[in-house]
Amino acid sequence: MTASEDEAAVQQVLAGDTSAFEGLVRRWQGPLVNLAYRFCHDRGRAEEMAQEAFLRAYRSLSHWRREAAFSTWLFALATNLYCSELRCIPARLVTLDDVAEPRDPRAIDGGLEQEDQDRAVRRAVHALPAKYREAVTLFYFHGMDIAAASRSLSLPEGTVKARLSRGRAILRGKLSQHLVAPLLRKEA
Amino acid sequence: MRDSDLDRILSNEEEILPSSGFAASVMEAVQREAAAPPPIPFPWKRALPGLCVAAITLVALLTASILLLLHGAPTQPIPRHWRAALNSAAAVSQNLGAAWIILALALSFASVKLATLFASTRLPRYERT
Secondary structure, eight states, X not given: OOHHHHHHHHHHHHTTOGGGHHHHHHHHHHHHHXXXXXXXXXXXXXXXXXXXXXXXXXXXXXXXXXXXXXXXXXXXXXXXXXXXXXXXXXXXXOOGGGSOOOSOTTOSOHHHHHHHHHHHHHHHHHTSOHHHHHHHHHHHHTTSOHHHHHHHHTSXXXXXXXXXXXXXXXXXXXXXXXXXXXXXXXXX | OOHHHHHHHXXXXXXXXXXXXXXXXXXXXXXXXXXXXXXXOOOHHHHHHHHHHHHHHHHXXXXXXXXXXXXXXXXXOOOHHHHHHHHHHHHHHXXXXXXXXXXXXXXXXXXXXXXXXHHHHOOOOOOOO
C-alpha cells in the first residue's frame, strides 16, 4: 500500500465503506504498535494504545487535511495519544536515581556487559522527564530524523533539538560510569 | 557516555510484531463505533435563553453588590416604576421556579460535559487473541 492508496482508502471510509479502514490498519499496525511499545515497553499495553490510536484516527478521519501525508497525521495523532496516556498512567515508576548500575562493571563476558549497558540505557530513557523522553523516543523511532520527530510531536524542530540535547546530556551524566569502565579497560 | 554510544544502543531497539488478532480486533471496534448511534448533542438552542438570563442576572447581581460595597446603601429610595418592575420580575420568576430551572440547566450541562469527557478518554479495550 502506498501513500496514494492510503488516500484512496481514506476516501472510501469517508464515503461510508468502513471495511476500507482495514487496509490502513494492516499497513500501519506494525509501526503504531512498535511506537507504543517504545513508550511503555509492555506488549499488551502497546497494543491497547495502538488500538485506541486507530479508533481515534477513524473518528477524526475527516479532519485529516491533505497538506501532509496520511502517515504523518497518523503518527502525530498516535504520539499525542501515547504521550497523554503515559502522563496519566506512567509506564513504570523508575526515577533517574533508581536506574540500575551494571551488575558487574568488571565483567569478563563482553556480551553480558553489553546487555547490561543496553538495559541500563533503556531504563534511563524511561526515567527521563516526559518531554525529554518523548523527544528521545521519537528521534530514534524515526531513524534519527529530527524533522519526522518534530512532525510527530507537533513541535518546532528547534524545540525538539533542544529537548533531545538536554535529554542526551541527562543520559550521559547518569550513565557515564557504564561506558567508562570498558573504555578504561580497552586503553589499559 | 558519548552520543554515538547512545545512538548505537537506542537505534537497535527490539521490534515487536502485533499479535495475530490485532487488526481484526481493531476492525471489530471500528465496526462497533460505526454502528453506534451518533451522540445526542446538548440542546443549545433550548438552553441558550435560560443561560443568557442566568448570566445577565449573575452579572447584574455582582455589579449591584460591588456598587453597594463601594458606595454604601443608596440614600435615595428606589423609583416607583423600578420597584414595580423588580416586584413583577420576582413574582414571575417565583411562579416559574426560575432558580430551579437555572440549577437544573447547570446540572444538565455539567453532567453532559462530564459524560463526554469520560467517553472520550476511556475507549473499550479489545480482547487479545
